[in-house]
């Protein structure tokens with residue numbers, strides 16, 4: 001694993017955006033696997049700047065990791081709304097080339113199959129990941145087993161608590177989500193894992209330096225041959241670098 005430590009999330013975001021740019025300019029039909037959450041905002045800001053300075057993204061396809069169940073795409077806390085706000089509305093990726101699971105599908109099993117087919121049709125060139133304080137990637141929560149494909153997940157109490165900051169209160173946080181599975185994540189040709197802040201320091205150490213454990217889902221990234229971990233000094237503070 002290639003571990004890079006930056007002074008600030010903003011510096012780290014610029015570096016991550018430069019990696020995305022390389023993928024976008026080197027492929028005929030680049031497919032970007034995207035994430036939501038606080039961590040990826042500096043990356044999207046830097047990427048939007050690159051687009052404003054001339055980077056063409058009209059040929060890009062995007063696939064997001066996950067979506068809350070029960071939130072319509074136009075709900076302000078849906079992940080579709082997050083992506084519109086922080087990226088899609090600011091760059092020229094055609095709307096029909098941006099994919100997220102549908103959190104209000106009436107048949108959730110069929111929706112998972114539909115999303116698996118979208119992933120199969122659009123093999124991911126680079127997957128962006130954040131990490132939960134409990135080690136989740138996407139919404140693959142700590143468990144005895146990790147599920148390979150797209151699936152419905154019950155969010156852990158810890159995740160609900162952490163994500164309450166985006167809602168009025170904890171009660172409003174959906175209890176379930178649809179998430180890409182770990183095999184789909186591992187099938188990306190390249191992976192970038194971002195983490196910032198002291199509160200991520202211990203889980204980053206566990207994910208990167210302990211063995212592979214299903215109760216630390218991000219540790220499965222140790223199996224991938226092209227992972228770049230992009231940290232700030234706080235999140236790197238428990239690593240022996």
Ligand code: F6R
Pocket residue numbers: 034035036037038039040065066079129130131132136137138139
């Ligand atoms: C979001 C996602 C999650 C987040 C993780 C970190 O699409 O897949 O795994 O990356 O919960 O969230 P933040 O960045 O808000 O700390």
